[in-house]
Amino acid sequence: MTPKDTLEIAPDAGPARTNRQNAEHGFKASERLMDSLQRVLVDLIELHLQGKQAHWNVVGTNFRDTHLLLDEIVEAGRLASDQIAERMRALHAIPDGRSDVVAATTSLPEFPQGEISTTDVVDLVTTAIESTVATMRDVHDGVDEEDPTSADVLHAIIEQLEQFAWFMSAENRTPRASAKSSGSGSGSKAAASTKDDKSAVSAKSKSSGGKKKK
Secondary structure, three states: OOHHHOOOOOOOOOOOOOOOOOOOOOOOOOHHHHHHHHHHHHHHHHHHHHHHHHHHHEEOOOHHHHHHHHHHHHHHHHHHHHHHHHHHHHOOOOOOOOHHHHHHHOOOOOOOOOOEEHHHHHHHHHHHHHHHHHHHHHHHHHHHHHOHHHHHHHHHHHHHHHHHHHHHHHHHOOOOOOHHHHHHHHHHHHHHHHHHHHHHHHHHHHHHHOOOOO
16 A cells, blocks of 8 residues: 555544545535535525424424424435535535534524414425525526536425425415306306396386376
């Protein structure tokens, strides 16, 4: 074994590079790319933490379905954060998922403490998902310009999270009146109006017919 093949371990912990031969060869993330992926990482970590907090403390109507859907969102966020972190490592960048870093840098609104109704949880978690997706869409073009492979990773995560946002937000929605229903309503009103007019004319005719000619 030559000196170049030996592994030098930094004396203190931290983002020090190893000196093993070829360890740092290949494509390396720029500071801009690293910062963009780090932004995505902290939001995904926060999303899965908020989802678990909601999963534990949700109460109210449709509890079970909401409880179970939240666990699916938690799992998606956890796996996606791991995927982003490992992508960063593949590009020789250093992911930072420490709790204080996540709390200080996430774009997600703070999640409330205590029991929360299902309707409030739906709105809060939908907002958290949409905030996470907004971060990914914000950094997407810059990531794609430098590393299309990382952009492809973002594509898959965005697709999944936007589907979860739809699933979750639909819990609080009420159906919009369709054009057909609106048209039927107008037609019914028109028919009723015509019927009333005919009745009035008929009554008037009977009244006129009952009068004696002078």
